[in-house]
Amino acid sequence: MNLFDVSQVQHHFETNSVLENISFQVKVGEIFGIIGPNGSGKSTLIRTMSGLLKPSQGEILFYNKAIGSYKKRDLAKLIAVLEQEGIPPLSFTIEEVVAMGRYPWLKPLADLSHLDEQIIEDVLKNLNLWKIKSQAVSALSGGQRQMVSLARAMVQQPKVLILDEPTTFLDIGHQMLVMDHVREWHQSQGITIIMVLHDLNLASQYCDRLLLLDKGYVQSYGKIHDVLKPETISTVYKTEVIMIEHPVQHVPQFLLTSQ
Amino acid sequence: MTGLIALLLVSLVLSVMIGSVNLPFVLSLKILLSHLPLVDLAPSWSLAQDAIVWDLRLPRVFLAMVIGAMLSSTGVAFQGMLRNPLADPYILGVSVGAAFGAASSILFFRDLTLLGYFTTPIFAFIGALLSLWFVMSLASHHGQRDRETLILAGVVVQSLIGAAISFLIAISGQQMQQIVFWMMGSLANRTWLDVAMLTPYMLVGFVYLSLQQRDLNLISLGESAATHLGMEVEKKKIQILIAGSLLTAAAVSVVGIIGFVGLIVPHLMRLIVGPDHRILLPLSTLAGAIFLLWADTVARSIIPSREIPIGVITAFIGAPFFAYLLKKGLRRQV
Numbered sequence: 078m079n080l081f082d083v084s085q086v087q088h089h090f091e092t093n094s095v096l097e098n099i100s101f102q103v104k105v106g107e108i109f110g111i112i113g114p115n116g117s118g119k120s121t122l123i124r125t126m127s128g129l130l131k132p133s134q135g136e137i138l139f140y141n142k143a144i145g146s147y148k149k150r151d152l153a154k155l156i157a158v159l160e161q162e163g164i165p166p167l168s169f170t171i172e173e174v175v176a177m178g179r180y181p182w183l184k185p186l187a188d189l190s191h192l193d194e195q196i197i198e199d200v201l202k203n204l205n206l207w208k209i210k211s212q213a214v215s216a217l218s219g220g221q222r223q224m225v226s227l228a229r230a231m232v233q234q235p236k237v238l239i240l241d242e243p244t245t246f247l248d249i250g251h252q253m254l255v256m257d258h259v260r261e262w263h264q265s266q267g268i269t270i271i272m273v274l275h276d277l278n279l280a281s282q283y284c285d286r287l288l289l290l291d292k293g294y295v296q297s298y299g300k301i302h303d304v305l306k307p308e309t310i311s312t313v314y315k316t317e318v319i320m321i322e323h324p325v326q327h328v329p330q331f332l333l334t335s336q
Numbered sequence: 337m338t339g340l341i342a343l344l345l346v347s348l349v350l351s352v353m354i355g356s357v358n359l360p361f362v363l364s365l366k367i368l369l370s371h372l373p374l375v376d377l378a379p380s381w382s383l384a385q386d387a388i389v390w391d392l393r394l395p396r397v398f399l400a401m402v403i404g405a406m407l408s409s410t411g412v413a414f415q416g417m418l419r420n421p422l423a424d425p426y427i428l429g430v431s432v433g434a435a436f437g438a439a440s441s442i443l444f445f446r447d448l449t450l451l452g453y454f455t456t457p458i459f460a461f462i463g464a465l466l467s468l469w470f471v472m473s474l475a476s477h478h479g480q481r482d483r484e485t486l487i488l489a490g491v492v493v494q495s496l497i498g499a500a501i502s503f504l505i506a507i508s509g510q511q512m513q514q515i516v517f518w519m520m521g522s523l524a525n526r527t528w529l530d531v532a533m534l535t536p537y538m539l540v541g542f543v544y545l546s547l548q549q550r551d552l553n554l555i556s557l558g559e560s561a562a563t564h565l566g567m568e569v570e571k572k573k574i575q576i577l578i579a580g581s582l583l584t585a586a587a588v589s590v591v592g593i594i595g596f597v598g599l600i601v602p603h604l605m606r607l608i609v610g611p612d613h614r615i616l617l618p619l620s621t622l623a624g625a626i627f628l629l630w631a632d633t634v635a636r637s638i639i640p641s642r643e644i645p646i647g648v649i650t651a652f653i654g655a656p657f658f659a660y661l662l663k664k665g666l667r668r669q670v
Contacts, residue, residue: 127564129564149563149568153566156564157564158560158561158564160561160564162558165556165557165558167557167611168610168611169610169611173553173612177554177557178565180554180565181566183550185547233565
């Protein structure tokens, strides 16, 4: 079953064309990666899929209904989004920020119920944030802040998690921490993950299928081995790469060669 | 919360005591209590003393509290919604727009105003909305708005509308006094009628804003994050800005332009109680009442038998405060 059915999507900012004739499907329960060089339209595509941006042309179906026809609140019960920038340096505590993830589920003016509080507590414990829950978010490192973002998304209890380059500003330790928690969540709850990734090696390790964008067009789309070919990658990214197989996970990995 | 309410009540009695004729604390308290229902006190005071407390000072004290609460809660709402600690109805040009609306209603629409006095806030509201809309569209660039640009847009609109008001003053005859009064801000010679006129606007504004506390918290995550959590951000923003403009316009149409209240009070309260609007909004509303009550008490009593415009007092405190915030904000961005 298709979760997302994107067909013939085009988008322009003023006269700049950002997306051209994009069509693909995301299946229920998969980890779907969107990759491509800077300026290839990845973030714009994600914004149209999360309902933040209405594309100039084309159609995006989510559960067989146009994404634009959902109420924001109903959409928030189904889709959680982790943004690249993460959480601004607020003086709210970790617990308060994570609790905001319950917003779409709360009745107007109602407080958090016992069930809500239980959900929040479980997630905080699961992500090792329980002991520091009373710390202000502004005092956290970038990596910790991204974990708080993830916790907020988990508390939202969505069916789909969309991540926009979640690891860009993180060191390798935090990259793996975030990615492993995302995968564990995917496996335990069966949620669908759609992520924009900068890092081809991460994409290859974590995704089931990939969409490679180049200058707003779909360059290739499908299984890891069909998309991550050294000739394609060298052409699209305009740099020489060497492809090897990951010794443990047996997926393609890329090495860079200085010119 | 209880502390602030107690402080507000004590301030009320103290402020009633102070003036050209100083009255003892106990006597003022007794006079006040004697007007409450179910309280029966044998009068140990003269009728003149009763009139000073009940007819002269108390309406003014009430008005100061109500106006302070209105301006301060507007400040909280604007700062929260626009995620800009410098957003205040005065700095964003809402107050001056309201003054212009009120002044034009007096000059040009005298005959239309059947209910006279009671329609001034409506014209002030229209003026406030127009100037806020102008500031917001001037400051937005591809949907982005940074905090200094917003302030600059406020300055531009303030000078423009300020000039328009000066023009009105120049062509006005006998109403000149009243327009000048709006520009300076004063609570002198107010009666219970003024308090009554403000009440409906105040209630509508307060009830609406008090229902938005959770959304004001949510928007601090950023507009796209709030949208992803299910908030209708654009709709909410317009509603909250309109509610704040309504409160500001009502305040301005009665007492004129009193600046900086919505800047100083919320900022200090944020330092004390933190960013949670469920606490910040009610406490800033109370603190705004106390702040303006004392500012007005100083305005009417610091120089014997002279009255300083209250806008002067709040500007003396507010402008340096604004400078400090601006400096702090700029340094953070570098």
